[in-house]
Amino acid sequence: MRKPIIAGNWKMNKTPEEAKELFSELIPLLKDAKCDVVICPPFTALCPAKKLIGGTNIHLGVQNIHWAKSGAFTGEISADMLKFFGVEYAIVGHSERRQYFGETDKTVNMRARAALDNGITPIICVGESLEQREGGETNAFISSQVRAALNGMSEAEVASIIIAYEPIWAIGTGKTATAEMAEETVAMIRQTVAERFGAEAAAAVRIQYGGSMNPKNAASLMAMPDIDGGLIGGASLKAEDFARVVRCDEQ
Numbered sequence: 560m561r562k563p564i565i566a567g568n569w570k571m572n573k574t575p576e577e578a579k580e581l582f583s584e585l586i587p588l589l590k591d592a593k594c595d596v597v598i599c600p601p602f603t604a605l606c607p608a609k610k611l612i613g614g615t616n617i618h619l620g621v622q623n624i625h626w627a628k629s630g631a632f633t634g635e636i637s638a639d640m641l642k643f644f645g646v647e648y649a650i651v652g653h654s655e656r657r658q659y660f661g662e663t664d665k666t667v668n669m670r671a672r673a674a675l676d677n678g679i680t681p682i683i684c685v686g687e688s689l690e691q692r693e694g695g696e697t698n699a700f701i702s703s704q705v706r707a708a709l710n711g712m713s714e715a716e717v718a719s720i721i722i723a724y725e726p727i728w729a730i731g732t733g734k735t736a737t738a739e740m741a742e743e744t745v746a747m748i749r750q751t752v753a754e755r756f757g758a759e760a761a762a763a764v765r766i767q768y769g770g771s772m773n774p775k776n777a778a779s780l781m782a783m784p785d786i787d788g789g790l791i792g793g794a795s796l797k798a799e800d801f802a803r804v805v806r807c808d809e810q
């Protein structure tokens with residue numbers, strides 16, 4: 560059985576001081592979580608995060624990772640730097656990275672490769688635009704994103720990663736895909752994995768939904784057979800809301 564995994568993506572929010580406060584609120588609220596819990600704060604909060612969450616059930620993630628070990632890559636960060644802080648997960652290919660920072664299928668694949676080579680689990684994001692959904696292109700587009708991101712991975716590697724299905728039109732907009740719509744696309748992603756990497760990898764890979772997931776809709780999304788968790792933006796910035804998503808409490 561796949562263990563559910565809920566990850567908070569704080570994006571470009573929280574100073575180190577504010578991060579300390581939020582982690583301190585989250586630790587007691589999340590201590591009995593039945594699923595895996597990951598927090599991806601900004602890089603500048605990794606130092607306080609490392610100190611505060613040591614010995615707790617909260618795992619540390621980041622929002623990006625570079626493919627090279629070191630070098631002339633201004634503004635980027637390497638796996639070696641991240642490992643120092645005990646980082647275990649890295650979001651790769653978030654639609655905001657693809658949209659605003661020129662991330663491509665190729666660089667997503669290279670970043671995911673670097674994460675895996677360094678014992679960091681990539682959370683690979685895929686998702687269609689509203690135009691693509693309305694034009695009936697969702698399945699073709701997402702399966703090509705998945706194939707490109709996973710290119711060159713072994714079956715065992717694919718079984719160990721996280722894929723996040725995040726329809727772009729649902730991110731930060733308050734518009735969530737219905738649970739049925741999300742399930743349909745997530746099941747299609749699992750099928751794409753099965754075709755390329757076999758049934759075992761497809762049965763093992765954990766696939767999250769992301770896009771305006773909140774305490775109200777989390778339970779119905781999580782009840783879907785192929786949805787194994789969530790990547791939470793806005794609702795991860797408030798301790799109580801995030802804890803309720805983790806507990807899947809309905810209001």
Ligand code: PGA
Nearest residue numbers: 730731770771791792793
């Ligand atoms: P949101 O963001 O929950 O604020 O829609 C999700 C994400 O971008 O990962």
